[in-house]
Amino acid sequence: MSAQFLSVNAKKHEGWLDWRWQLRNRIQSVDELYEYVNLTADEKQNIHMASDVFPMAITPYYASLINKADPQCPIRLQCIPDYRELIEGQSDMDDPLNEDSDSPVPGLTHRYPDRVLLLVTNECSMYCRHCTRKRKVGDNNTSIMDRDINQGIDYIKKHPEIRDVLLSGGDPLILPNACLERILRKVREIPHVQVIRIGTRVPVVMPQRITPELARMIKRYHPVWINTHFNHPREFTPDSIRALARLADAGIPLGNQTVLLRGINDCPMIIKKLVHLLVKSRVRPYYLYQCDLSRGIEHFRTPVAKGIEIMESLIGHTSGFCVPTYVVDAPGGGGKIPVLPNYQLSMTNTKTVLRNYEGVICVYDEPKNADFVCPPACAICKDHNIRHESVGLEELFDPQKQVISLVPEGNLRKARYTVRESKAHGY
Ligand code: SF4
Structure with a gap:
């Protein structure tokens, strides 16, 4: 958006630069959209139907970025409801990441060994149409109360x-x-919490919220990291760039999580431009997410192959710190799984064959005497072993455990073996 357009809006709406005004004046009905987008009668009807099921809320600022005349505008597609949200996809799930099952107390997800997700509100300044938590966001029946947050904090206290x-x-x-x-x-x-992270889309959809007071306040609780959620180069405006600068100037390390969205950013050139703009604003591209299997977002999903194609065009073609990790969040709750183009072509005991981003194939000679034994007195190792149990594949490398295989639950061969064993022992 041009600076000129901004000042027109700021002049037209007195509170434009105040985030509370932006929140109070969120667009929540079709009639309020007239100022920002041209709609046919059919399109209005579609918006009505979709927003009855999945509510609409758009900050006037974000709506002002829509190209009025373009039905495929990437800003419009992210914020205006679409009838396709109502089409049931065959893989749709309410909770594809199984966050509810990994919640020992309401509003807290403890999936990975050393970190937790603490939900502190269900409200957003804007309801993104591709949101993976569509089932909860903006739903008054599932509000997060102070009591839930306190319970979550108590849980963290009890888990060193x-x-x-x-x-x-x-x-x-x-x-x-x-x-x-x-x-x-x-x-x-x-005492045992080393790092606090905040996940937010505010710098993208309501940058007015990033006030000097907010940045100063967050700074008092360092180390605090912020991950934001830019999906398209068009979301970089003088306002959002200023908001990012304010956070970075407060010493807050910034990362960005982009969701790969069909018809919005599923193009190597768009993502490349996006990561360059992020880095220019001191934001490290952190994750590129494959779209989840949440209900109502099937039309945004791309094949995983599209993500691989995008990664091919980033790795080696631009600076390493511009390249996000492409992840599929495992359906059923297995956590994020990194997916990469294949760079390792073959391997023997003495050589590893690799290819680079240009297709050049090379061989890496392995060291002759590769045996290495850790010094038994290593203090870091000792401390680690006292505090941590090896988990998953780690167990296969753990000399204490002597695990030789990991067998998935419900494995039929294993079940037959157990029955045979029981019979042999006359159980
Ligand atoms: S993607 Fe983030 S900001 Fe957007 S609706 Fe979902 S939780 Fe809110």
Whole structure:
């Protein structure tokens, strides 16, 4: 958006630069859209139907980025409801990441060994049409209460293995400063929490929220990392760039999580431009997400092959720190699985054959005497072994455990073997 367009809006709407005004004036009905987008009668009807099931809320700022005349505008597709949200996809799930089952207390997900996700609100400044938590976001029946947050904080206190707490939602930065500060203070007071992270889309959809006061407040609870969610180069405006600069100037390390979306950013050139703009604003491209199997977003999904194609065009073709990790969040709750083009072509005991981004094939000679034994007195190792149990594939490498195979639950061969064993022993 041009600076000129911004000032027109700022002049037209007195509160434009105030985030509370942006929140109060969110567009929640079709009639309010007239200022921002041209709609046919059919399109209006479609929006009505879709927003009855999955609510609509768009900040006037984000709506002002829509190209009025383009039905395929990437901004429009991310914020305006579409009848395709109502089509049941054959793989759709309400909770594809199984977050509910990994919740020992309401609003907290403990999936990975040393970190948790703490949901602090269900509200967002805008309801993204591709949201993976569509089932919860904006739903008043599943509001997150102070009581839930306190229970989550108590859980973290009782689990010394948790060193990293991700505040998410909804969007944590929609909370007033005092409320957010209360949560940050309580989490920071827990001695074993080393890092606090905040996941937010506010710099993209309501950058006015990133005030100097907010940045100063967050700075008091360092180390705090922020992950934001830019999906398209068009989301870079003077306002969003200023918001990112304010956070970076407060010493907050910034990362970005992009969702790969059909018809919006599923193109190597778009993603390349996006990662360059991110890095220019001191934001490290962190993840490129394959779209989840959530209900109502099937029309946004691309084949995994599209993600691989995009990674091919990034790795080696641009600076390493511009390249995000492409991940599929495992359906059923297995966590994020990195997916890469294949660079390792073959291997023997003495050589590994690799190819580079240009297709050049090379051989890496393995070291002659590769045996290495850890010094038994290594303090880091000792400390690690006291605190941590090896998990998953780690077990195969753990000399203490002597595990030789990992067998999935429900394996039929294993079940037959157990029955034979029982019979042999007359059980
Ligand atoms: S801001 Fe995040 S949580 Fe909120 S609707 Fe958008 S994607 Fe979902």
